Amino acid sequence: MDRVHRMNDRDDQRQSGRVGSTLRRDWDEVGGLGRIGVIGLGLALVVTIVLGFSITRAARGHLLDARASMVEIAIGELPFFSVDEPPGVAELAALDSAVRIHILGGETVRVKVWAPDGTVAYSDLPELVGQRFELSKYAEVAFAGGMGTQVSDLSDPAHEPDRSRGELIEFYIPVLDESGSVGAVVEVEQDVTGLNDALARIARNVWLSIGIGLAVLGVFMTALGIARARDMNRRRRQVEELLRSSYRAQEEERRRIVGALHDDIGQPLYRVLYGLEGSRGRLGADDPVAGELGHLQGVVREMDDTLRRELRILQVELAADTGLDGALADLVDVTRRETDLQVTFTITGPNPSTQEVDVEIYRAAREALTNVRKHAHASRVTMTVYEDRNRVVLDVIDDGIGFGGQRGLGLSTTRQRFETLGGDIEVSESVDGGTLFRAWLPGMSEGNG
Numbered sequence: 001m002d003r004v005h006r007m008n009d010r011d012d013q014r015q016s017g018r019v020g021s022t023l024r025r026d027w028d029e030v031g032g033l034g035r036i037g038v039i040g041l042g043l044a045l046v047v048t049i050v051l052g053f054s055i056t057r058a059a060r061g062h063l064l065d066a067r068a069s070m071v072e073i074a075i076g077e078l079p080f081f082s083v084d085e086p087p088g089v090a091e092l093a094a095l096d097s098a099v100r101i102h103i104l105g106g107e108t109v110r111v112k113v114w115a116p117d118g119t120v121a122y123s124d125l126p127e128l129v130g131q132r133f134e135l136s137k138y139a140e141v142a143f144a145g146g147m148g149t150q151v152s153d154l155s156d157p158a159h160e161p162d163r164s165r166g167e168l169i170e171f172y173i174p175v176l177d178e179s180g181s182v183g184a185v186v187e188v189e190q191d192v193t194g195l196n197d198a199l200a201r202i203a204r205n206v207w208l209s210i211g212i213g214l215a216v217l218g219v220f221m222t223a224l225g226i227a228r229a230r231d232m233n234r235r236r237r238q239v240e241e242l243l244r245s246s247y248r249a250q251e252e253e254r255r256r257i258v259g260a261l262h263d264d265i266g267q268p269l270y271r272v273l274y275g276l277e278g279s280r281g282r283l284g285a286d287d288p289v290a291g292e293l294g295h296l297q298g299v300v301r302e303m304d305d306t307l308r309r310e311l312r313i314l315q316v317e318l319a320a321d322t323g324l325d326g327a328l329a330d331l332v333d334v335t336r337r338e339t340d341l342q343v344t345f346t347i348t349g350p351n352p353s354t355q356e357v358d359v360e361i362y363r364a365a366r367e368a369l370t371n372v373r374k375h376a377h378a379s380r381v382t383m384t385v386y387e388d389r390n391r392v393v394l395d396v397i398d399d400g401i402g403f404g405g406q407r408g409l410g411l412s413t414t415r416q417r418f419e420t421l422g423g424d425i426e427v428s429e430s431v432d433g434g435t436l437f438r439a440w441l442p443g444m445s446e447g448n449g
Contacts, residue, residue, distance in 0.1 A: 148172035376400025
């Protein structure tokens with residue numbers, strides 16, 4: 001069970017690493033203008049969201065200030081009254097009449113006049129008159145000469161008769177006495193529905209405008225992205241065509257070299273070897289010249305073996321005459337003969353394939369086995385070629401000391417060729433230790449056919 005968990009963790013880490021690597025390559029490929037565009041789009045998104053909330057908050061503040069100013073003007077129409085001593089019946093009646101004419105009605109649902117000690121000197125609700133409550137902090141602001149405004153949840157005792165309303169806007173307006181000091185504070189309570197409706201309309205218009213702006217910006221950036229993607233695809237196709245042309249030229253040159261080595265060097269070597277054998281046959285076994293001819297004959301055979309080996313490598317590199325399975329099988333046989341490695345080879349597909357895919361997969365396999373022989377200190381190697389999601393995949397897994405993270409020139413060059421053809425190469429630690437070398441290329445239906 002622990003081993004399964006470790007395998008899953010490593011798979012997740014490899015997947016995260018592949019995603020990060022892909023994102024970094026994509027970020028590098030978009031270029032300077034593309035990066036500026038992406039950063040600009042992100043900043044524009046952040047700024048517009050901040051502006052949206054800021055505008056809504058500012059509109060709320062301005063609406064409250066406007067209402068407070070209107071309330072202050074209405075309070076200025078009230079007759080002068082003093083809270084230093086309990087007002088008389090006639091004074092209260094005159095104040096109540098002015099309140100109902102100039103303030104109450106519409107959204108205004110309650111009016112109170114507060115004395116500095118927290119006593120309600122007047123209210124349109126008679127049962128509150130004469131009661132004493134603790135002053136709210138907004139009332140204290142008004143007694144200090146300011147203007148207090150809040151949307152209250154009506155939880156304090158002074159608002160007990162109005163709690164069924166849910167929320168009210170409270171305005172605390174200071175009233176100056178004859179000496180110019182704050183003698184009383186008028187509290188005006190208004191229904192919050194109108195404010196909320198106005199704020200909702202403002203927020204809707206603000207976010208609609210922001211949404212339209214972002215949509216236009218998104219269309220513009222999408223158009224730029226599409227143009228950039230088309231340009232990148234065009235360049236990629238040019239690179240792929242150049243690579244294929246280079247590949248065909250290399251194959252033709254390689255065939256010419258193979259023919260020249262075989263005909264111009266191989267055949268004369270055969271004639272030299274046969275001539276040495278014939279000359280040696282005419283001499284006695286004890287003749288010193290015969291011994292020298294035998295030595296020369298051995299040198300020529302070594303030269304012939306070396307030439308044959310190099311010719312076989314060049315011919316297999318073509319991967320057109322022998323096919324991918326035959327080329328890889330020969331590579332595995334050579335590795336087994338020249339090393340102590342136990343190599344297991346399996347191929348399931350690809351069928352059909354292309355010369356470009358065959359040659360690059362073969363080169364990747366040769367690079368992987370070369371690195372195993374040089375660096376892995378392994379005893380077993382498993383090489384598998386298979387098809388996965390229309391991709392030709394090569395896996396080379398060894399039981400060596402693991403991947404140290406250093407990529408040589410051969411691996412870097414091979415990876416560049418694979419990326420140019422739309423594939424990739426990944427080297428990581430295998431599940432059971434050692435190294436996993438994975439190379440893949442698109443199949444024929446993705447543009448290689």
